[in-house]
Amino acid sequence: MDRIEVSFILNGEAAKQSVPADARLLDMLRYDCDATGTKEGCGEGECGACTVLLDGLPVNSCLVPAFQVEGREIESVESTSAELAETMNAVGAAQCGACTPGIVMTTRWLAEHPDVLDQIPIRMFMAGNLCRCTGYDGVIEGVNRVLGRPGEEEV
Amino acid sequence: MEILIPKTLDEALALMAERGGELTPIAGGTDVLVSWHSREHESLKLLDLSRLGAELGSIRFSDEHLHLGALSTYWQAIDNAQVREEFPLLVAAAKEVGAIQIQTRGTWAGNIGNGSPAADGVPALLACDAVVVLSSKSETVEAPLHEFWTGYKQTVRQSDQLIVEIKVPRRDRDFQHWHKVGSRAAQAITKVGVAMAHDAEGWRIAANSVAPYVVRCRAVEKALDEGRKFGRPEDLEELLAADVAPIDDIRSTGEFRRKVLARIIYFGLAEPSIKPLADVGA
Ligand SMILES: Cc1cc2nc3c(=O)[nH]c(=O)nc-3n(C[C@H](O)[C@H](O)[C@H](O)COP(=O)(O)OP(=O)(O)OC[C@H]3O[C@@H](n4cnc5c(N)ncnc54)[C@H](O)[C@@H]3O)c2cc1C
Ligand code: FES
Ligand code: FES
Numbered sequence: 001m002d003r004i005e006v007s008f009i010l011n012g013e014a015a016k017q018s019v020p021a022d023a024r025l026l027d028m029l030r031y032d033c034d035a036t037g038t039k040e041g042c043g044e045g046e047c048g049a050c051t052v053l054l055d056g057l058p059v060n061s062c063l064v065p066a067f068q069v070e071g072r073e074i075e076s077v078e079s080t081s082a083e084l085a086e087t088m089n090a091v092g093a094a095q096c097g098a099c100t101p102g103i104v105m106t107t108r109w110l111a112e113h114p115d116v117l118d119q120i121p122i123r124m125f126m127a128g129n130l131c132r133c134t135g136y137d138g139v140i141e142g143v144n145r146v147l148g149r150p151g152e153e154e155v
Numbered sequence: 156m157e158i159l160i161p162k163t164l165d166e167a168l169a170l171m172a173e174r175g176g177e178l179t180p181i182a183g184g185t186d187v188l189v190s191w192h193s194r195e196h197e198s199l200k201l202l203d204l205s206r207l208g209a210e211l212g213s214i215r216f217s218d219e220h221l222h223l224g225a226l227s228t229y230w231q232a233i234d235n236a237q238v239r240e241e242f243p244l245l246v247a248a249a250k251e252v253g254a255i256q257i258q259t260r261g262t263w264a265g266n267i268g269n270g271s272p273a274a275d276g277v278p279a280l281l282a283c284d285a286v287v288v289l290s291s292k293s294e295t296v297e298a299p300l301h302e303f304w305t306g307y308k309q310t311v312r313q314s315d316q317l318i319v320e321i322k323v324p325r326r327d328r329d330f331q332h333w334h335k336v337g338s339r340a341a342q343a344i345t346k347v348g349v350a351m352a353h354d355a356e357g358w359r360i361a362a363n364s365v366a367p368y369v370v371r372c373r374a375v376e377k378a379l380d381e382g383r384k385f386g387r388p389e390d391l392e393e394l395l396a397a398d399v400a401p402i403d404d405i406r407s408t409g410e411f412r413r414k415v416l417a418r419i420i421y422f423g424l425a426e427p428s429i430k431p432l433a434d435v436g437a
Contacts, residue, residue, distance in 0.1 A: 001156065001197075022156050022196050024188065043192055045185060046342070048256055057230065057259040063188040064260070065181070067158050068205045106255065119233065120250060127341030128254025 008069045010035065011079035017066075025064040026050045029076055037077040037101050041130070048129035051102035052076045058109045060128075077101040080108050084146055093142030095133035103129045107143050114147060157200040164210045164290070167317060170202060172292040175314040178202040182226055183260035185253070186269040204317075211319060214238060223321040225264040229276070233258065241325060243429045244350055247333040248279035254342045264318040267300070270308045270368065275335060277369040278350035280321060281361035283328075287312075288320040295319070304368035326354040329431055332423035336415055338406070346407040349419045351427070353379075360420065365399035365412050372398040375420065388414075388421040395420075 001020040008015055010033055017032045026043075029035040029052070041049035043062050050061040053075040085104055094100040106129050110116065116125065122143055123136070131139055144151045159178065161167035171178065180202045181187045187201070204211065204226060212226040214235055221242060223232070229249035232238045239246050252261055252275050266276035267287060277300070285300045289312055300321075303310050312318070330353035337343025348363045358379040360372040374394040378385075385391055392413060401412035 004158070021158055022191075022199075024191060044189055045253070045257060048254070051256055054259075058256050059260050060256045062191070063183075063185050065158075065184055065188065065201075065203075067160065067203060068181075068184070109255075119239075124250075124341050125255060128256045 004067055006066050006070050008071065009073040011075055019066050021067070023066040024062055025052070025054075025066055025069055025074070026061040028066045028069070029061060029074075035076050035078055039098060039101050041098060041102075046128075046130065047099070048102040048106065049099050051105040051129065053105065053109060058106055075105075077105055080104055084108060084111070087145050088139075088142030091141040091145055092134060092138030094138075099129060099131040099133075103131065103139055103142075107146050110143065111146050117147075156196045156198075158203060159201065160203045160206060162206050164207055164317075164319070167202065167204065167207060168290060168292045168315075171315045171317055174200070175316070180204055180268065180317060182262045182265045182268075183228065185257050185261045186265060186271075216241075216325070219325060221323040221325060223263045223323065225318050225320055226262055227264075228260060228262050229258040230255070232263075242283065242323065244279050244282060244328070244331040244333055244352060245276075245323070247429060248275050248335075248350065251275055251333075251335050251341070257342075263321050267303065267321070268312075268318060270304065270310060272307070272366060272368050273345045273348075273364045274369055275345055275348060275363065278348060278361035278363045279333060280323065281369060281371060282331075282350035282352040282359040283323045284326075284356070284359060286322045286324075287318055288322060289313075289316040290319045291315045291317075297322070301371050307367035326356070328352045328354045330427055331429040331431075332427040334419045334423060334428060336419070344406060347401070347412040347415050347419070349416060349423065351420065351423055362399060362416055364407075365401040365416055367400075370399060372420075374398050379424075385421055385424070388417040391417040391420055 003018050004021050005018050017028055019028050029038050039049040041047035045060045045063045051058050052061045055072050141151050159170055178200050182204045211224040213224045214227045214231050215222050229252050232249045233246055263276050266274045281300050287298045287300055287303055289296050298311050332351040335348040336346050345364045350361045352359045358376040360376050363369045374397045401409040403409050
């Protein structure tokens with residue numbers, strides 16, 4: 001496979017990598033940038049474990065070809081404050097942790113754009129982050145804590 | 156795998172003129188990259204559209220149309236206050252395409268280009284009478300979306316053409332309804348879905364996952380245009396037999412789809428999911 005050169009900004013720092021032409025952003029982060037916090041779950045865009053911010057918007061890095069990242073800004077879970085993860089962990093937002101880096105990234109974006117919730121309820125907004133362990137109540141509670149909102153009514 | 160990365164639309168169209176037949180355009184990649192592990196990519200020849208944002212990336216309004224640039228995403232529509240106000244049907248559909256991670260990458264043009272019968276953006280665009288703008292190196296032409304498909308994944312797009320824009324007429328729509336049925340409430344592929352609108356030009360009813368491509372339900376539209384009232388969903392089912400041909404597949408059965416489609420339309424007519432502006436008090 002041919003290789004391509006990609007220059008981009010990762011967590012605020014300029015980066016340059018030579019990767020196989022068919023590499024996905026997820027592969028480049030994990031295998032070339034040593035940023036293994038981002039996880040691969042399904043590799044199909046369904047589970048959200050690979051969520052990163054691309055030019056400030058949440059995307060599934062398993063669906064982004066590395067060649068499209070040239071000149072763009074990426075923020076991965078490594079740049080997220082420990083406080084955010086701790087706030088979520090304290091209320092049972094994680095068990096095995098496979099989904100957690102993605103959930104943390106989606107939550108972080110939501111915390112920076114809380115107006116989105118005028119249009120989309122939290123559970124719907126989090127639908128792109130699958131979790132096989134928690135049954136979601138812990139996740140939603142964690143998101144509410146991070147946003148400083150009262151929790152959901154009992155359902 | 157070969158990757159071509161034009162920096163301008165002219166360059167992209169020149170490449171399409173030379174090699175369009177063998178190239179796969181890629182916009183947000185949310186269809187092209189699915190199953191990447193198992194997909195044979197050695198022979199893929201991708202034409203990357205992502206650097207054409209300056210020419211194809213915007214959503215804008217002219218006097219008569221909403222213009223969705225070929226690279227504009229669902230999220231750009233959801234995030235645009237004027238689109239939310241004038242095209243709530245498009246926004247309702249956009250919010251149900253996958254989840255946020257798909258909405259930020261997936262494009263309206265990619266939804267059309269992929270041509271899945273289950274596409275959710277397409278019925279909403281059809282109900283709003285959208286027109287696909289196609290460019291080749293030599294000319295730009297327009298194709299009404301309702302004439303775009305000629306069979307399963309068969310379209311009128313020529314091998315040297317790219318979709319450059321989708322135009323949606325600005326009209327007073329006094330009825331709009333959107334309903335998608337999937338296996339769960341969010342991020343699910345549609346088993347059956349419908350987009351409906353009424354304006355001065357008449358009724359538009361478009362349904363997905365019930366035919367080889369997303370279709371308009373002409374018999375039902377005609378009946379409604381003639382002022383027919385439906386007393387029970389079963390009456391709609393009879394008419395729909397002429398419009399749709401749902402199949403049994405891994406996600407559902409033809410019979411379920413036909414029955415549910417009739418009910419979505421029936422109950423939608425009684426209580427549309429999108430309230431007319433006057434009722435909202437806006
Ligand atoms: C997890 C997941 C959930 C999804 N959920 C939904 C859903 O709920 N509803 C739904 O409708 N879809 C869904 N999709 C499918 C997909 O997100 C949409 O179809 C999206 O609109 C595709 O846009 P894109 O820009 O990513 O397309 P791409 O993958 O870049 O391209 C798709 C196709 O269109 C062609 N194409 C793209 N742009 C052009 C152009 N300008 N001119 C000519 N051809 C072009 C490409 O060659 C390709 O064949 C989902 C996908 C995933 C992975
Ligand atoms: S690994 Fe990317 S969405 Fe599952
Ligand atoms: S904590 Fe195990 S998948 Fe979410």
